[in-house]
Amino acid sequence: MNDHTVKSYDEELAHLSGQIVRMGGLAEAQFAAAIQALARRDQELARRVVDGDCRIDELDHDVQTFAVRLLALRQPMAGDLRQIVGALNISGEIERIGDYAANIAKRSKVLDQLPVSVPVDGVVRLGELVRGLIKDIIDAYADRDVDKALRVWSRDEEVDAAYNTVFGDLIKGMTADSGAITASTHLLFIAKNIERIGDHATNIAEALHYQIIGVPPHGERPKGNTVGAGE
Incomplete structure (x- = not known):
């Protein structure tokens, strides 16, 4: 390839990475706002989170389209191929x-519309833990920091343990007060959603490790057994 073509290709790869970082930052902000809305019983903030999901969907579509075009036109190999497939x-x-x-x-x-209010502190703390993982893995992607990616990957077990604690506390509360069952059930689903977000953060860590090094992280992902069902 001539110098102009190489420069153009490098710019395209940089654009793809930039879109992933932008998308990740938006997802982190959306998640943080959702946890804040829960903690503050902020209906308007919750509504904005729901309405804002379409922006992430649009960016995902843009990334998918751009990456497929790069695969078709540039026919990348080795590290470039891993970068594009990793972005997908x-x-x-x-x-x-x-x-x-x-x-x-x-x-x-x-x-917020239920007559019975239940404590949300444990779920909020779980959310703050997972938000930290999202921020760290997006930073790791932006900096191509394999060590930071591995640290995120290794914390999956910590998230599972925190989730199990929240689950147990909510079940105890439901047992002690049957009037809180409906509200607590919603919190159980929220907690499971948060735990699954943690799984996606560690999935990104695995993908980033493979993208940079060419092999997945060594060994089995540290993971605890979780309880309950999500959506």
Whole structure:
């Protein structure tokens, strides 16, 4: 390839990476707002999270279209191929984070309308833990930081343990007060959504490791057994 073609190709790869970083930042902001809406019983903020999910979907579509065009026109090899295919995979993971953030916001709106209020502190703390993972993995992607990606990957077990604690506390509360069952059930689904967002963050960490190094992280992902069902 001549110098002009190489420069153009490099710019295209940089644009693709920039779109992933932008999409990840938006998903992190959406998730943070959903947790904030839950903590503050903020109906308007929850509504904005639900309405804002379409922006992540649009970016996902743009990334998918651009990446497929690069594959067709540039016929990349080795590291470039891994970068483009990785962007396709990571974009899908981020899109799911956005979907779960919208689900959390929808349930928080329902919670605000119920006559019985239940403590949300444990769920909020779980959300803050997972938000940190999202921020770290998007930073790792932007900086091509394999070590940071591995640290995110290794914390999946920590998220599972925190989720199990929240689940157990909510079940105890439901057992002690049958009037809180409906509200607590919504919180159980919210907690499971958060735990799954953590899974998507660690999936991104695996994809990024493979994208940069060419092999997946060594060994089995540290993961605890989780309880309960999500959506």
